[in-house]
Amino acid sequence: RLGKSVHDAGWAQFLAMLEYKAQRYARVFVKAGRFEPTSQVCSACGVKDGPKPLHVRTWTCTHCGTVHDRDHNAAKNVKQAAGLAVTACRAQV
Structure with missing residues (x-):
């Protein structure tokens, strides 16, 4: 415990x-929300594919057909979110 x-x-x-x-x-320090679905959103087209069990490590977007590694896709989405936050406040990260 x-x-x-x-x-x-x-x-x-x-x-x-x-x-x-x-x-x-x-x-600027930016934190992604704890419950942000970064591994469920396609980093190529932005479509939310929905929750998947943790044993699913790769998945294919139903909209654009891009094959994603779950962790790499989440990292791309976090990087993109940080870039959008920087653009919004025009600060260095």
């Missing part, structure tokens, strides 16, 4: 350090 508390505290401290460093170097 204590392991989860230590993990949560460590993660919170890591995020606090990132935010502090961003402010120190005049950068």
